Amino acid sequence: MPLPPSSRLRRAVLASLALGATALLTPAAQAADPWPTKPIQLVIPYPPGGSADLLGRPLAVQLQQQLGQPVVLDYKPGAGGTLATQYLARSKPDGYTVLMVLAAHAINDSLYPKLPYDTRKDFAPVSLVANLPMVVAASGKLPAKNIQELIQAAKAAPGKLTFGSAGNGNTGHLAAEYFSSIAGVKMTHVPYKGSAGVVNAMLAGDIDLTFDSISTSMPHIRSGRMHALAVTSPQRSALSPEVATVQEQGIAGFDVTGWYALIAPAGTPPEVTQRLSREIATALRQPALQAQLAAGGYEPVGSTPEALQTHIEREITRWAGVVKSTGAKVD
Numbered sequence: 001m002p003l004p005p006s007s008r009l010r011r012a013v014l015a016s017l018a019l020g021a022t023a024l025l026t027p028a029a030q031a032a033d034p035w036p037t038k039p040i041q042l043v044i045p046y047p048p049g050g051s052a053d054l055l056g057r058p059l060a061v062q063l064q065q066q067l068g069q070p071v072v073l074d075y076k077p078g079a080g081g082t083l084a085t086q087y088l089a090r091s092k093p094d095g096y097t098v099l100m101v102l103a104a105h106a107i108n109d110s111l112y113p114k115l116p117y118d119t120r121k122d123f124a125p126v127s128l129v130a131n132l133p134m135v136v137a138a139s140g141k142l143p144a145k146n147i148q149e150l151i152q153a154a155k156a157a158p159g160k161l162t163f164g165s166a167g168n169g170n171t172g173h174l175a176a177e178y179f180s181s182i183a184g185v186k187m188t189h190v191p192y193k194g195s196a197g198v199v200n201a202m203l204a205g206d207i208d209l210t211f212d213s214i215s216t217s218m219p220h221i222r223s224g225r226m227h228a229l230a231v232t233s234p235q236r237s238a239l240s241p242e243v244a245t246v247q248e249q250g251i252a253g254f255d256v257t258g259w260y261a262l263i264a265p266a267g268t269p270p271e272v273t274q275r276l277s278r279e280i281a282t283a284l285r286q287p288a289l290q291a292q293l294a295a296g297g298y299e300p301v302g303s304t305p306e307a308l309q310t311h312i313e314r315e316i317t318r319w320a321g322v323v324k325s326t327g328a329k330v331d
Helices: 005-031 051-067 079-089 104-111 147-156 171-183 195-204 214-222 270-284 287-295 305-326
Strands: 040-044 071-075 097-102 123-139 162-165 188-191 209-213 226-231 257-265
Touching: 040 051, 040 079, 051 071, 051 097, 051 123, 051 214, 051 257, 051 270, 051 287, 079 097, 079 104, 079 257, 097 104, 104 171, 104 305, 123 147, 123 171, 123 195, 123 214, 123 270, 123 305, 147 171, 147 226, 162 171, 162 195, 171 188, 171 209, 171 305, 195 209, 195 214, 209 214, 214 226, 257 270, 257 305, 270 287, 270 305
Parallel strands: 040 071, 040 097, 162 188, 162 209
Antiparallel strands: 097 257, 123 209, 123 226, 123 257
């Protein structure tokens, strides 16, 4: 039996309202299932065993617990971190690929004559994760026990002393060049592929010294196979309070502190970078992670994306001046 016109009209209106409600629910359904919904790739620009790895591993474990998705470390070493950075610049800006950058990220902007990316435009800042003092460490073949003795040895034989770094443009490379220019000495740079290579060369006596992350060199200093001449930060490290700073030993104004940050490709949604920034800050407040990082000398930060952007801009300007004043080049 046909429905009366009023009933047919009422049914049509209800169907229309149901369709509209379904359309309105679509964004809500998406919002109820927010980022992340799949594994996150954390790219490390140096080989395993270095300071970025020693920070990245425990951080990834904690973030995985908080986010409910795997955080997978992907090592892409080479060219002072520029290969990994180029990879990130070409990655999809969806929050599922992030990169841990070091001070070399700011250094490379002026050290390399032509980069395959724009340091300022191709990335979205996430968080300044941690700072880490560096240590001036001497191998067993170098008798110098402090900075002044190092300077004397370097002046006695210009260019003879060799210093290793984790690669061209690495913070250790520029720290040593900066030190040499201030102290008025000449030393020869020997680049390696990551901190592990530098440490192995030091233990073998292939090089004289290194400006290295305290996390990777300190275990060998404590074992007696290397010895510390100084730390490069303005204050002594809580990990080795007995080691004087470079400034305390007569090199006024010398301040080189390693730093570690997470960045994403440009165009990554702000709500994703902000969320990840908050998660990192939360992770760094966890007592277990704090204890693990403190054992390696790391000083947790956990900044906002805006604070990281300011920090990177400041570091780009600072290291451009060092590169210009020292004449540092890619070997």
